[in-house]
Amino acid sequence: MNYSQTLDYMFNALPMFQRIGAAAFKKDLSNTISLCNHLGNPESKFKSIHVAGTNGKGSTSHSLCSILMEAGYKVGLYTSPHLKSFTERIKINGKDIPEGSVVEFINQNKPFLDELKPSFFEMTVGMAFWFFAQEEVDIAVIEVGMGGRFDSTNVIVPEVSVITNIGFDHVQFLGNTLEAIAGEKAGIIKKNVPVVISQRQSETTDVFEIKAKENYSEIYFAEDTYCIEKIGVTPDLEETVYRVGKGSDTFRLNLDLMGNYQQKNLGGILKTIDVLIAKGYNIHFSDIEMGISQVVKNTGLKGRWQTISDSPKVICDTGHNEEGIKFIIDQINQTKHNQLFMVIGMVSDKDVSKVLSVLPKDAYYYFVQANIPRAMKANDLFNLAIVEGLNGEVMEDVNEAISTAKKKADKDDLIFVGGSTFVVAEINEL
The missing domain is CATH 3.90.190.20 (Mur ligase, C-terminal domain)
Known part of the structure; x- marks a missing residue:
């Protein structure tokens, strides 16, 4: 199959939640586990960051990727859905997966995919893990599709888990209270893996703390470390300027994502970088400055204000x-x-x-x-x-x-x- 035929196969042969909704949703990881086993468990061959949340997980994922790129790492990025091209979902250092690699993955694994009948999302997750392992990325930022506990991405054991915030979305699948939705998102918390919560919310704090305690996971609420204040925009109107307080230190950061809601994401991004630095990652303040100010340029993120x-x-x-x-x-x-x-x-x-x-x-x-x-x-x-x-x-x-x-x-x-x-x-x- 060529690329066009491959896309037709993926979009038409595999149920796709973005297009058809509930019929493509499975509360089960068995297909993803079977696919990963078939592929030789690529998810275990690279380090990762796992990002969940109702709002902000895409911006957070791209921002973390941009900072790590500035620090000199080879960074995979998996996000969904795509806006213009399927290849946007799977990137390394801001470059989309080549069309030839998409064709190669499907052609190599089509008999197994035909037998397994995974959803479009399950197949895409497998493709991303296969590509990141094949290209030997230093670390990959993996965005959850929906929820967390039963999301197809939830087969990784990351360096750090990130949960941005909890709101009412996909309630027919995740629950109709913030506590219930938080319980699903908290499903990405793994044993002995630290977790960063970008936004403390009274309805969900206990849910996260209990889940972290059960898993012997250090939990960090970003606002306990960082105080973020928007103070304006740059003269060219292309960056938002934030004053960041961390203990007795105060500094400024320019973010090229212009939405005011990025203020809610920034503390979680910075705290996640703190966790990575504590784990031995070589990330300097200048990498954070440059990474935050060039998210769009580095990663190609679209559609955020x-x-x-x-x-x-x-x-x-x-x-x-x-x-x-x-x-x-x-x-x-x-x-x-x-x-x-x-x-x-x-x-x-x-x-x-x-x-x-x-x-x-x-x-x-x-x-x-x-x-x-x-x-x-x-x-x-x-x-x-x-x-x-x-x-x-x-x-x-x-x-x-x-x-x-x-x-x-x-x-x-x-x-x-x-x-x-x-x-x-x-x-x-x-």
Whole structure:
């Protein structure tokens, strides 16, 4: 098979949660374990960092990767979902897995995959582990797909586990209380492996502390070490400036990820680096400075409060649950503009009403529909939005909606595109 045929096989022969939802979800690690055994257990042949959480795990994973790259390490990075190309999911030092390696993996293992019938995600995890082992990375940053306990990535024994925060997302799979969701995320905590919690939350602290104690794991709450304060942006508006307090020391860091919500991630990133340094990793403060300021350049991260055009300004963000959207709305309110236009689409298995209830009533909306089976019909979204007092129109195609909004907007207006990762993925300008 060539690359195009290989992608067709992966997308069509293997159930894919991002596209079809619940039918592709398995509360079981047996397929991943069988695949890893078949591949010679590549997950045991490289060191790793495991990152879970409701919001912020992607940004945290890319930031850790960038710092380690600046420190001179050969770094694997596994994240999901991809925005534009499947190869974005598996990277080494910011470079996507070659298409030829994707073809090689499938061609070598197709008879076994046909027999095992793993999900798309299980297969992708196996491919990432195989590639990282084959390329002999020094360390890989592995982002959890969903939850933690039964996530396919949860066969690794990392150097350190990281849990960014806990919010309401995928409640039909993970539970409908923060405590229950935390219990699933805490499933990545391994025996004698330290764990960093980026954000202390009253509902979840005990869950993490009990799980860490059971596993004889040191637990670190980032805010016990770091006090993070946003103090502005650089003159070119391309970096956010943070004041960081650590004990009696105070220093500044410039972060090229512009979302205000990165303030919640930064302490966890820094504490994780502290843990790695204590384990003997050779990471200097200059590596942290450079790594934090060049996350996008080093890793190719897209869709995090990203400006895709100016005059009028068009910004996109992949935030897609109530907590993520609240942070986005807060930042929109801090961004100078006249009229606000919102191009919004969602997936049908989210708590859409909660998200709609926090969206600004004074914006004009274009309700769109990503080109995946899970997408909520734009008309259905429109009908729910009307109940919440939102005003707008249905325009299913994402790029047509952006183009129409640009024609309607003045140069000082603001257009926001989001509501779903899959809406952002369809932006031509991204």
